Amino acid sequence: PDFKPKKHLRTVTWKKQGFDVRPDGLGLKRSRGKDPVSVPLPAGWNVIVLPDGQSITGTPVEVKVKAIVRRRKVENLILHVTFDFGVVPVRPEAGPVAAYDYNAAMLARATSAGVPDLFVGRELLAQIQYRNKVLAEFQAKLSRLREGSRRRRRLQAAKGRVLEKLDRRIRHMEHALTKALAELDRKEGIAVSVLGDLTGLRRSAGTGMKGKKASQKIHQMAYDRLGSQQGYKNLRRGIRTIFLPEKYTSSTGYACGRRDPSSRRHRGHWKCRRCGFSLQADLNGAGNLLKFRLAKNVVGVPGPVSFHTIRHWRWDRRHNRFVHVSSRAGA
Template sequence: MAWSDKSHPHRLLLTKQFPLGLEVVPVFRPVMRAVNRIWNSCVWHSRETFRQENRWPTEAELKTKSKSFAAWCELHSQSAQAVVEEYFEAVSAYRKHRENGHLEMNPPGFKPKDHLRTVTWKRQGFDVEGNTLVLKLSRGKEPVKVVLPEGWDVVVLPDGTEVKGVPVEVKVKAVVRRNVENLVLHVTLDLGVMPVHRAGAVSAYDYNSALVARAVSNGRLDLFVCRELLSLVQYRNKIIAGFQEKMGRLKEGSRRWKRCLSAKVRVLKRLDRCIRQMEHTLTKSFAGLDGAEDVAFAVVGNLRGLRCSARTGMKGKKASQKINHMAYDRLAREQRYKNLMRDIETDTWTEKNTSSTCCLCGARNPAWRRYRGLWVCGRCGLVLQADLNGAANLLKQYLFGSCTGRAEPFTFKEVRVWRWDGRHNRFVQVSPRAA
C-alpha cells in the first residue's frame, strides 16, 4: 500500500510487508496482549465516563488515565500512545456516524483477552542497524530484533528506477482466521518528494458506479466497464444482510451466534480481497495509460457531497444505491499514488454542469441526456456515451475554467472500451459492440 503524504502532495509513502513466521509468535504475544489490555481499558473508561457524565473522554484524558496501567509499562511510550490514538479515532468515527443519522452503529467494544492486537512502533520507537530492525519496548526491557532480507528498503518504480526509502513506522499484525496463521511485519518507507512533469497532456476521469470514462487532451477517449466490480460489491452487501438477519434471530454471545459471526468474517474477508484486487487493477490501468501517453496532469472529478445529494431524493432509488456502493475516495487515493510513482500529478476539479453540457458545441440542456448512458445534443446532433461526454467536459473545465459556451478544441479519436477479463485478472480492450 502507498499514498501521498498530506504534509506534501508529492511526498510518497510506501508500506512493504514481510512475513515473520510462526516461530516468533511467542516473542510478540506478550506485547500484543499488552496492547489489547490498553484497548480494553480505554473502552471501560470511556463507557464509565459516558454513563456518569454523558460525554466521551478526550484523547488527552485517555492517555493520562492509561499511564497508570501495568500494561502501559510493558510497551514503548510511543506504541502505548498509538493504541489510545487508534481507539479515539474509532470513537470519533462512531460519533460522526451517529450524527449523520446512522443510529444502528455501535461504539468500539471489548476484545477477548487472548486477542493479538496490532502493535505500532513510531519513528522514535525503533532503530535500524543494517538489515536489522530493533523494536524497542519499555525502559529496562530487551528490544526485539527482526532481521529483514537484503534490499528491504529499496523500491523499484515502474520505470525501473530504484529508490531507497527511510522507515518511518513499523507495525506487527497477526493473520488470524480460525487460529494464528502468521505474523506480518508492515514497514512504512518514506521515499521522499517525487518529481512530476510540468509539461504534457492532461487526462480527465469521470467516476461512475458501473463505468469510468477517460478523456485526454490528445483526443483519446476510453471507457472502462466496471460492472463486475459493482456486482461484487452488491453481492458483498447481500451477504452482510443475510448474515445480519440470521444473527438477529440468535442470542448474542451464544455458541451459534459466535459461529455465525466467524463465518461472516471469513466470507467477507475473501470478498474484500477480490474487490480490492479489482480496484488496484483498475487504477493501475489508469496510471499505465497516463504514463504511456505522456500525461503530465490527471484530473479526477470532485465528488464531495455526491452521497448526500443521493440521499435527498435527487436521484432514483437504484441510482442512489449504486452511488453509495462504490468507494470513490479510495479509488482516487490509489490512482494518486500510482500516478505519483510515474511522475504524474493528480488534481481534483469541480464537475459542475459537466453532465448537462454538450462537449462538442458547449450548449447546455439537462434534457439532452436521454438516460444515464446516452447523450444526444439537440443543437449539433452529437450522440455519445453520457459518461464520456462528462469526462470531456471535465477536461474542458479544468483547462479553460468553464465547459459551457465553448466548443471542443480537440478532435476526439475512436472510443476504446476496456472490460474485466476474469481469466487473466486484468482489464483488456474489447470492441465497443461487445461492451
C-alpha cells in the same frame, strides 16, 4: 510474541519511536527488560526508483505486523512499513492531460490527444452489491439470536471470515483498476491527471436529487479511496494529480458546449439536441472535465479536441486484471 496472549493475534503497530532502523533491516522494540525483535530485510528495501531512473530513500515512520490466521492457527506474519519519501518530483504541468469521470458501472477516460477509454466496472459493482447482500443476511440471522449465546458468537466469527474474503476481492479489483489507469497515463506520457471533485455527492443523493437506484450505486462506490489510490500511483510514475469541480460536466454537451440535461438519453447515451453530437454519457462528462482543465470553462465552449475510436476495457476473471477488449465485448 509476548504482545497478545489471545489465541487470535491481531495487528501490532510500532510508531517511529518504537523501532530502530538498521543497515540490514529493522529492530522492533518490546517491553522493558526484553530484547528487541530483529527483522532482516533485503538490500534496497527502503528505496524506490522513479521512471526517470532517480532513486529516493525513504524514512520509515510506522511498522505494522499482521497475523494471518487459518483454521484458528497463525499461518504467517505480514510486515507493513510506511515510509516518508519527502517531496517526489513530478513532470511539469505543461503537457498532455487525461481526465477521468468516475461512475458506478463505468469509468470514462479522455485525453488531450483525443484517445477515449471506457472501463467497464460492472464486475466490481456486482462484488460490492453481493457483499452488501451477504451482510444483510448475516444481520438478519444475528437479530434472531440471543445476545452472548454460543451460536451468536459462532455466527459473528463466520460473518467476519466471509466479509474479510469479499473485502480482499473488492480491494484487489480497485487496485487493479487504478494501476491500469496509472499505467495508461505513463505509457502515453500524461503530465497531469484530472479527477472530479465529488465532495457532497452522497449528500445530494440523500436529499432526493437522484433516483433510488442511482442513489444506491453512488453510496456503494468508494470514490475517495479510488482517487487516493490513483493519486499515489500516479505520483510514483511522475504524474501530477489534481481535482477539479464537476459542475455542469454531466449536463453540458462536449462538442458545442450547450447545457441541456435532457440530452442525456437512455442507458447513459448523450445526444445533443442542438448539434446532434452523440457520445457515451460518461465520456461526455470526462471530455467536459478535460475541457474545464484546458479552457477553464465548460458551458458555451466547444470541445478542444476530437475523439477517435473508443477503447474498451473489461475485467478478466482468468488473469484478475483489466484487459483491452472489442467494443462489442465491452458493451
